[in-house]
Structures are given as C-alpha cells and as structure tokens.
Amino acid sequence: MRRMLLASALSVLLLTSLWLQFILVGGSLVSPLAGWGILCGIDIIEITYFLVSYILIRQKKEQSYIHAIRSYWLVETLFLCTTTFMSNNTVCIMVQILIFVAGVCLIPIMPTPEQIGCEAVEVIAVIAHVLIGNIDWERALYACVIIVFGNVVAHQNYYSYTRRLLENDKLTNAKRQAETDQMTELLNRRGFEHRISAVWPFCNRQGLEVAVVMVDIDNFKKYNDTFGHGAGDNCIQQVAAVIRKHARRSSDFAARVGGEEFLVFLAGISETDAMQWAMGCKKEVEDLEIPHADTNFLPFVSVSMGVCHWDLDNYKREFFELRAEADRSLYQAKEAGRACIFMNNQMYAKTFRSRWKERT
Secondary structure (H helix, E strand, O other): OHHHHHHHHHHHHHHHHHHHHHHHHOOEOOOHHHHHHHHHHHHHHHHHHHHHHHHHHHHOOHHHHHHHHHHHHHHHHHHHHHHHOOEOOHHHHHHHHHHHHHHHHHOOOOOHHHHHHHHHHHHHHHHHHHHHOOOOHHHHHHHHHHHHHHHHHHHHHHHHHHHHHHHHHHHHHHHHHHOEOOOOOOEOHHHHHHHHHHHHHHHHHHOOEEEEEEEEEOOHHHHHHHHOHHHHHHHHHHHHHHHHHHOOOOOOEEEEOOOOEEEEEEEOOOHHHHHHHHHHHHHHHHHOOOEOOOOOOOOEOOEEEEEEEEEOOOOOOOHHHHHHHHHHHHHHHHHOOOOOEEEOOEEEOOOOHHHHHHHO
C-alpha cells in the first residue's frame, strides 16, 4: 500500500510537469482549456488515490488493499493510454509509456491476469500509435520491449511479495501455536509472559487500574481419578471456554498455567467490576453442572478464585507482585473450603451444598 502511495505522489509530479509543458509550450492535440482540464483530472485522480492509500495504511484495512490497487491500475491504464492519443509528439508518447512501465515495476501487488491485461492494453495503444503515424515501428518495438520487461519485473516482484507474505504467515502461525495451549486455546505460560511483558509497561505509564485473577478447578485430581483423563480434559475445556468468554475485551487475556489452573489479566477495571467479573465467571462454571465425584463436597464442578486488584495511578508495581498476591488469595480460598473467591483477605460468593440443593 505504501508503494501505491509513492506511485500516486510521483505520478502527480511527473504527469503534471509533462502536461504543463504541453499547455505552455505546445505539442498537444487538444485546446489549452482542455489541457488544463486534463491536468486537473490527473491531479484529482492521483491525489484521491494518495489519500485513499494514506487512510487505508492508518486504519490497517488490509482487506481493502488489493481492491484499491486493482482499481488504481485500471484507472491508471485507461487514463494514460487515453492521454497518449492527445499528443502527436513522439517524445511525449514515449515518456508517458515509460511512466506507466515504471509504475508497473514500482507496485508489485498485482496478480498475473491484471498484469497481462495492463500489458495488452499498452501494447495495443502502441500499435494504434504506429497505425496513426505518431511513432514509427522502430520506436514501437522499443516501447513493446520496455513494456514486456516492466511486466516481467512486476511479476517477479509480485511473486517475491506473495512468497514473503506466506513466510510471514507461517512464522505468525508458528508463533501463535508456540504461545497457545492446544487443549483450551488459551495462552500458555510462554504466551502469557510475552503478552504481559508488552502490556505491563503501558499499564504502568497510563496509571491504569488492573486485576489479576487466579482460577483453580476444585478437587480436580479426584475428578480425574473418578471419571478418567478424557473426561478431565473435557472438563478443563469447558471451564476454559467460560473464562475465554468472560475475558472478551481486547485488553483482557487468559492463560492456562497449570493442569487445572488458569491466570487472567484484566486492564482498565475497577475493584468492584473485577469482583463482579470473578463472581460471574464462577457462577457460569457452576451453572454448567458438570457432575463431580460422589465424595466431593459439591455434586458438580466448581472453581476457587484469588483476585488482586491495584490502581497503578497511585503506586507503580511489577506484575509478579500482583500475581503473588492473587496466588495467596487463591490459597486462602482453598483453605476456606473452596468454591469461593478471596480478595483483600475477604471471602466472596461461597457456594454451599445446602444452597445448591435449594436452588435446584
């Protein structure tokens, strides 16, 4: 897209200079008024595409890149071929052909059919100039060789560009797989550390309120021993799906950091909202009513949570300090009988067997 930005800028400079010469010195088959109109048309088209390129780059709308470039070359091809017939000056015609070929070489993002189409249109235009008598066969041959050479270069550039994109996609996918827990599709330890190392300095600079939440499936070993590892994996996946659903903001991310243990980071969230988040997540896990072992303190799968909230605007801290506090809160939740949430040494949302019976 930046190449299209550059091509538009260069086209404005080169074509404007060329047509100013035609208008002021002569050599155009159209009237001066029409020449000024063509000059304005050139500038409007090129400036429009310049602005479109700039906007797409700023907004990172990659899906629109190819459409913009294709339309750019359709307009450029038709416009340049048309304007070559508005002069009988051989030098003028050859210069415009060279500008076109240079543009084709400059912008590689053009698939083979479009390249062949542009080449064919330009060759037809050159032959038409020969038949009209604007240029001789020798110059026409030179022009055709230049056009073919330019398209060979453009095709090679396009091939190199697409190959580079594929390699980047492979690297991106490999990195994503290396940082993702395959069972739950949450981040793994490595992925979480990478994300938090990128996000935490920003949170500190902006003085954001943040929360770290540790989540542990209660008595998971007992669940595995009773139902088997296959059912255990399915249980982990269901709990992870609930966590992923609740950590849906772009600033939130969650990771599986142990067999049945999860770590969640929430940025830009108040203490009250952090607790509401944890309570909502805990309730939804319990509402799944995944059967637990008969000897468990609850007949269904539950989770314990430890929450640490901090306002970085008051005092800067390191992430590992907040995680350590969340770990301590999780330990308190387990010591208090599990199926509850601890934050700031206080217990919240304790689930009792008697209350579950009343609810059902």
